[in-house]
Amino acid sequence: NAGVTQTPKFQVLKTGQSMTLQCAQDMNHNSMYWYRQDPGMGLRLIYYSASEGTTDKGEVPNGYNVSRLNKREFSLRLESAAPSQTSVYFCASTELSYEQYFGPGTRLTVT
Amino acid sequence: DQQVKQNSPSLSVQEGRISILNCDYTNSMFDYFLWYKKYPAEGPTFLISISSIKDKNEDGRFTVFLNKSAKHLSLHIVPSQPGDSAVYFCAAREGNTGKLIFGQGTTLQVKP
Numbered sequence: 001n002a003g004v005t006q007t008p009k010f011q012v013l014k015t016g017q018s019m020t021l022q023c024a025q026d027m028n029h030n031s032m033y034w035y036r037q038d039p040g041m042g043l044r045l046i047y048y049s050a051s052e053g054t055t056d057k058g059e060v061p062n063g064y065n066v067s068r069l070n071k072r073e074f075s076l077r078l079e080s081a082a083p084s085q086t087s088v089y090f091c092a093s094t095e096l097s098y099e100q101y102f103g104p105g106t107r108l109t110v111t
Numbered sequence: 112d113q114q115v116k117q118n119s120p121s122l123s124v125q126e127g128r129i130s131i132l133n134c135d136y137t138n139s140m141f142d143y144f145l146w147y148k149k150y151p152a153e154g155p156t157f158l159i160s161i162s163s164i165k166d167k168n169e170d171g172r173f174t175v176f177l178n179k180s181a182k183h184l185s186l187h188i189v190p191s192q193p194g195d196s197a198v199y200f201c202a203a204r205e206g207n208t209g210k211l212i213f214g215q216g217t218t219l220q221v222k223p
Contacts, residue, residue: 004154033211040120040215041215042115042117042200042213042214042215043155043200043202043213044213045211045212050209058210090154090155092154098143098145098160098204098211099160100157100211101157102147102154102155102156103154104152104153105152105153105154
């Protein structure tokens with residue numbers, strides 16, 4: 001089992017460009033999450049999907065959109081990247097709703 | 112307004128001694144508390160959890176204590192090992208939504 005995988009690992013964007021971060025899990029989990037980690041801020045929830053076909057906003061959803069493509073995949077899209085979106089992005093999944101399993105992260109820089 | 116706070120950004124201890132990491136919270140509706148460990152360039156990994164109806168949970172060298180009246184929890188690592196050097200995140204689960212709220216993290220350095 002690969003667990004939770006994320007692509008790409010690194011990305012540099014110019015302000016205004018768009019991109020999609022991909023996440024997939026092979027643990028047959030129902031719930032999936034997108035977080036961002038910034039220095040001194042911990043992990044903040046951007047969007048989550050409690051089950052296939054549903055998505056909800058988290059603490060910091062502005063500037064992002066998500067798609068729960070199927071049970072395995074949950075993508076995060078930046079339509080018009082801004083320097084404030086420079087961060088490390090983590091995807092996570094869970095079945096029990098508290099022990100979440102995290103991917104290795106995507107380090108995004110917006111110039 | 113931060114609902115889960117880790118007020119110590121860093122902690123340094125000697126190998127073999129006890130490490131104590133602290134976390135405070137404000138929301139009485141949290142039903143589970145968790146600790147995650149994170150190495151550089153990796154995702155966080157689950158370490159240990161405690162239900163809000165318990166006051167202690169132990170797993171090998173790791174023990175989590177919950178003081179509900181003080182809205183405080185702590186993670187004890189005994190004995191500390193150099194491989195424990197990492198960032199530790201405290202997290203609390205909202206009982207009604209299932210979402211996790213994370214603290215800012217504490218960087219633990221265990222010196223040989």
